[in-house]
Structures are given as structure tokens and as C-alpha cells.
Amino acid sequence: MSRKIRVLVAKAGLDGHDRGAKVVAAALRDAGMEVIYTGLHQTPEMIVAAALQEDVDVIGLSLHSGAHLVLFRKVLELMRAQGLERVLLTGGGIIPAQDAELLQSEGVGRLFGPGTNTQELASYIKTEVAVRRAAGGER
Amino acid sequence: MELAAAVLAGDVRALARALTLVEERLPGARELCVKLAAHTGRALRVGVTGAPGSGKSTLIDALIHVARTRGERVAVLAVDPSSPRSGGALLGDRVRMTSHAADDGVFVRSMASRGALGALAPNAGEALDLFDAAGFTLLFIESVGAGQADVDIAAESDLTLVLTAPGGGDSIQALKSGILEIADLWVVTKGDDPRAASVKNELLSMLTLCGAPGIAERICIVASLAQQGVDALLRKIVDAGAAARADGGFDLRRRLRVRRRILAAAAELCAERLPVDTPLLAELEVRIRVGDLSVVGAARALLSGGNA
Ligand SMILES: Nc1nc2c(ncn2[C@@H]2O[C@H](COP(=O)(O)OP(=O)(O)OP(=O)(O)O)[C@@H](O)[C@H]2O)c(=O)[nH]1
Numbered sequence: 091m092s093r094k095i096r097v098l099v100a101k102a103g104l105d106g107h108d109r110g111a112k113v114v115a116a117a118l119r120d121a122g123m124e125v126i127y128t129g130l131h132q133t134p135e136m137i138v139a140a141a142l143q144e145d146v147d148v149i150g151l152s153l154h155s156g157a158h159l160v161l162f163r164k165v166l167e168l169m170r171a172q173g174l175e176r177v178l179l180t181g182g183g184i185i186p187a188q189d190a191e192l193l194q195s196e197g198v199g200r201l202f203g204p205g206t207n208t209q210e211l212a213s214y215i216k217t218e219v220a221v222r223r224a225a226g227g228e229r
Numbered sequence: 230m231e232l233a234a235a236v237l238a239g240d241v242r243a244l245a246r247a248l249t250l251v252e253e254r255l256p257g258a259r260e261l262c263v264k265l266a267a268h269t270g271r272a273l274r275v276g277v278t279g280a281p282g283s284g285k286s287t288l289i290d291a292l293i294h295v296a297r298t299r300g301e302r303v304a305v306l307a308v309d310p311s312s313p314r315s316g317g318a319l320l321g322d323r324v325r326m327t328s329h330a331a332d333d334g335v336f337v338r339s340m341a342s343r344g345a346l347g348a349l350a351p352n353a354g355e356a357l358d359l360f361d362a363a364g365f366t367l368l369f370i371e372s373v374g375a376g377q378a379d380v381d382i383a384a385e386s387d388l389t390l391v392l393t394a395p396g397g398g399d400s401i402q403a404l405k406s407g408i409l410e411i412a413d414l415w416v417v418t419k420g421d422d423p424r425a426a427s428v429k430n431e432l433l434s435m436l437t438l439c440g441a442p443g444i445a446e447r448i449c450i451v452a453s454l455a456q457q458g459v460d461a462l463l464r465k466i467v468d469a470g471a472a473a474r475a476d477g478g479f480d481l482r483r484r485l486r487v488r489r490r491i492l493a494a495a496a497e498l499c500a501e502r503l504p505v506d507t508p509l510l511a512e513l514e515v516r517i518r519v520g521d522l523s524v525v526g527a528a529r530a531l532l533s534g535g536n537a
């Protein structure tokens with residue numbers, strides 16, 4: 091049996107509700123993943139430090155603040171600095187399509203809009219993690 | 230650098246990777262533990278248990294603040310239950326510990342229990358060994374206060390804190406009987422709650438009735454969010470640790486811990502070797518049903534290959 095998929099779910103930015111992030115966290119748990127939930131107001135530094143200690147396969151970033159370009163880029167930069175290139179950075183929130191495309195061209199994974207079917211997200215993560223583990227020599 | 234050497238050097242990514250290796254029992258995990266064994270035994274391991282919501286994570290967060298000012302390097306293993314239905318888990322203890330995110334003297338790792346009934350994760354003890362080898366001096370294990378987990382956590386700790394929070398009506402009744410033997414320190418949390426003092430008194434009289442020795446010195450009240458009483462609690466923890474080192478209790482616990490792990494691993498090996506789908510099993514089943522054999526008799530027969 092292959093090992094469990096570990097996902098860090100974090101809420102970045104200043105807005106004060108995390109209902110969406112909690113729904114996603116619960117859905118991924120129900121899809122068999124081990125989800126580390128870190129709560130509100132996470133800075134990129136906090137997120138990447140947590141991802142490093144938790145040895146996650148995926149960082150799922152939820153944000154609604156409009157600062158998505160800055161935040162995703164900063165997280166990605168810190169991930170690279172820590173050697174976390176193989177970790178999938180994905181997420182969701184209100185992100186215009188052209189920004190999502192731009193971020194994906196820079197190395198971020200698929201981004202999901204509000205109201206995304208959580209099963210779609212779970213199966214995307216499973217496929218993507220399998221590919222990345224295989225690339226790292228794991229079955 | 231080789232993984233064991235990197236862990237010993239305190240490399241964070243290596244430690245994180247090593248924890249996954251041990252948790253998942255991936256190839257290399259056993260060799261790693263063997264290599265690091267001689268470098269363990271320095272850290273003080275503190276188990277923290279108590280009913281869900283009793284304030285375990287918040288207390289650990291507060292204790293970390295004080296411990297850091299004393300120069301301790303602190304690691305936390307935060308165990309939450311796995312969902313029996315999906316096998317997944319929602320690990321939420323980190324939410325209360327984010328204030329140390331930028332401090333490289335603090336390492337927090339979440340772990341799903343994976344076992345049945347909220348017991349401590351099977352490899353939690355080895356995870357603590359890794360923290361120890363990586364140079365962390367004070368280790369906390371947070372577990373749900375549920376039956377088997379309490380016993381497991383005590384077995385893997387040098388010292389166990391049992392938490393009780395005011396509210397919920399019968400916070401004292403909620404303490405299960407077996408917990409008496411495992412608690413080294415009793416902590417009434419949420420000391421800012423006006424009911425906390427009476428919870429402490431109730432606890433004191435109950436434990437006195439049970440004949441627990443030196444109990445008055447072993448109960449404290451803390452208000453973790455207000456950082457009150459936390460200093461005093463940490464001092465008690467450190468003093469108890471020092472006393473146990475001096476009187477040999479520390480060493481004894483370590484030795485018992487290793488024996489317990491051997492037995493657990495042996496039991497697991499036995500379970501793996503049990504024939505689950507054989508003609509013998511079917512035959513024993515029939516003999517039980519017709520009243521020819523007891524279940525224990527059949528189990529003996531199964532283990533000895535058929536001689537009932
Ligand atoms: N008033 C008050 N509330 C507190 C205190 N400590 C913790 N709490 C609150 O109690 C709730 C539970 O705290 P946690 O630290 O998450 O409790 P826990 O035992 O770790 O919970 P689980 O891991 O879910 O079992 C939170 O809402 C905390 O804010 C305290 O000192 N005073």
C-alpha cells in the first residue's frame with residue numbers, strides 16, 4: 091500500500107473567515123488524506139516553515155484578499171529556497187483566469203475557484219502526487 | 230549528507246523526512262533508528278493528555294514560550310485521531326501553536342493516530358527518538374484523552390500531565406479510572422474561568438480520597454492564554470525531570486519503554502503470521518459451532534498448527 095498523502099491547508103491574507111478552507115480540509119480527509127490545518131492569517135514564511143516540518147506532499151492555499159499574485163509567488167520562492175520543489179502548491183479563492191494562468195506558468199499547480207467540486211480537487215491532488223512521487227523514485 | 234548524520238546535525242528537512250520514514254515504515258527506517266539509538270536519552274519527554282478541548286495545544290504553546298526563554302529547544306508531536314471511515318485525518322493542533330512558526334528552536338509535527346480507538350500512533354515513540362537525536366531538549370506529545378491513548382502516551386513519556394478544564398458539567402467524572410496511575414502532574418486549565426478554583430478543590434479531594442501521594446504539590450492551575458501559572462508549571466516539569474534523572478526513575482522508564490516496544494512489535498509480527506484463510510481455520514470454526522472446542526482452545530490450536 092502506498093503511503094498517505096499529506097496536505098497542508100493554510101489560509102493566507104487578512105480576511106477573517108476560514109469556512110472554505112475548513113470545508114476543503116474536511117473533504118480531503120474524507121478522501122483519505124492526512125490534512126494539517128494551520129488556521130487563519132498565515133504568512134508565506136509560516137506556511138513554508140510548517141510545510142517543511144510536516145513533510146507534506148501538497149500545500150493548499152486559500153485566499154480571498156486579492157493579493158494572490160504576491161502571496162503565491164512568495165510561497166513558491168520560499169519553497170524553492172527550502173528545497174521543496176517537489177511539493178505541489180495549489181489552492182483556491184477568487185483568482186482571475188489570466189492570473190491563474192500566469193501563476194501556473196511560473197510553477198504553481200491548478201487553482202480552483204469558489205464552489206469547486208471538492209472531489210475534483212481530491213482527484214487532481216491524487217494524480218499529481220502520484221506523478222511527483224514517481225519522479226522522485228517512489229512508487 | 231547521509232540521513233542519520235543530517236538528523237544529528239539538526240537539519241530540519243532531514244528530520245522531517247526521517248519522521249515520515251519512521252511513521253510510514255519506509256525502507257531505511259529501521260537502520261536509521263538503529264544508527265540514532267546511541268544519541269537518544271537526553272531529552273525530557275512530556276506527555277500531555279486530557280479530554281478533547283481541554284486546552285492541551287494552547288498549554289503546550291504557552292509552555293514553549295517559557296521554555297524558549299530558558300534556552301530549551303522544543304519539539305512537539307501532536308497526535309490527532311484518524312477517521313476510521315476514510316483512513317484520512319484532520320490534524321488541527323498546529324492552529325494553536327503558530328506563534329513559534331519563525332523560531333528554529335521549535336519543531337512541531339502532526340501525526341495521525343492510525344490505530345484503533347484513538348490510541349497513540351504506533352511509531353510515536355520512535356518519532357520522539359528522532360527529535361531527541363536531532364538535539365531537541367524538551368519534547369511534548371499531545372494526545373487525545375481517550376482510553377488506550379492515555380496509557381500509550383504515559384509509556385512513551387518521562388512525565389505525564391493530565392489536563393482538566395472547567396465546564397462541561399462533570400469534568401472530574403470525565404477522568405477515567407486508569408488515568409490515576411499515569412498522571413505525574415494534574416493541571417486545571419482555563420484558570421481565568423471562575424469555576425477553575427472549585428475544579429481544583431474537587432480534584433484535590435478526589436485524589437486525596439484515592440490515596441495519591443504528595444498530591445497537593447502535583448496539582449496546578451494555569452491560564453494558558455493569559456500565560457498565568459505556566460512558568461510555575463514548567464519549573465515543576467523540569468524539577469520532576471531532574472529528580473527522576475537523579476533517582477534512576479528516568480532510566481527505568483526508558484528501559485521499560487524499550488521492552489514495551491519490543492513486545493508490541495512482536496505482537497504485531499505474530500498477528501501478521503496468523504493464517505487468516507486456511508482449511509484449519511474453517512475446521513476449527515466448525516468444531517466451535519458444534520460445541521467441541523472453546524474459542525481459546527481453537528486459538529491455541531491455530532498457533533500450534535492444529536493440535537487441539
Ligand atoms: N478562557 C480560556 N480558554 C482557553 C484557554 N486555553 C485554551 N482555551 C480554549 O479552549 C479551546 C480548546 O483549546 P485547545 O488548546 O485547542 O484544546 P485541545 O485540548 O488541544 O483540543 P483537541 O486537540 O481538539 O483535543 C480553544 O477555544 C482555546 O482557545 C485558557 O487558558 N482560557
Ligand SMILES: [Mg+2]
Nearest residue numbers: 285286322371
Ligand atoms: Mg489540540
